[in-house]
Amino acid sequence: LPISSIGSCISCTSNSEHWQKNRAWQLALHLASVVRVRKLEPNIITSNSLIMASTRAQRWRQALESWDGLSENRLEPTSMSYTAAMNTCEAAGKWLQALEFLQDMQWRNVTHVVTHTAAISACGKCGDWQGALFLLYDMESLRMHPTLVSINAAMDACAIGNQWLA
Numbered sequence: 001l002p003i004s005s006i007g008s009c010i011s012c013t014s015n016s017e018h019w020q021k022n023r024a025w026q027l028a029l030h031l032a033s034v035v036r037v038r039k040l041e042p043n044i045i046t047s048n049s050l051i052m053a054s055t056r057a058q059r060w061r062q063a064l065e066s067w068d069g070l071s072e073n074r075l076e077p078t079s080m081s082y083t084a085a086m087n088t089c090e091a092a093g094k095w096l097q098a099l100e101f102l103q104d105m106q107w108r109n110v111t112h113v114v115t116h117t118a119a120i121s122a123c124g125k126c127g128d129w130q131g132a133l134f135l136l137y138d139m140e141s142l143r144m145h146p147t148l149v150s151i152n153a154a155m156d157a158c159a160i161g162n163q164w165l166a
Helices: 009-021 025-037 044-056 060-072 079-092 095-107 113-125 129-141 148-160
Strands: none
Touching: 044 060, 044 079, 060 079, 079 095, 079 113, 095 113, 095 129, 113 129, 113 148, 129 148
16 A cells, blocks of 8 residues: 555554554554654544554554653543553553553543453563552452453462462
8 A cells, every 4th residue: 555545544544453453563653654744633543553553563662652642632542542551561561650541541530341451461460469459359349340351360460479379
């Protein structure tokens, strides 16, 4: 697909999503740069796609810069935005920042089981088994039903922390 045929942010978004699914992260990231160069206004889907593509390409800084771009473009983060940002934090070993995202998400009242699970997983990857268990129990106080993925993430955190009886 020639770049000259991309006329709007919508086509950049749909092409970026297509390339993400086909694991062509470099092309998805290139399309994101086209959005910037052409001074197109990204929408929340474009921004979320860029965060996810950057994370999958192991470009943590770029993913978090894309998060910062949400406020610059006056976009309200969605639960998908938060999940993508927390997955970035998990992959980059920045569990404290993942918890900050979760706190901001709760403040904005856009909590979601998937995002809570991402925060549990981020804590676990960094060895904070207590934080992971706290978040698992916190889900119930927020009237969320932990999924098997949530429970497995907490169990993994306990295993990494050698806390088999927790």
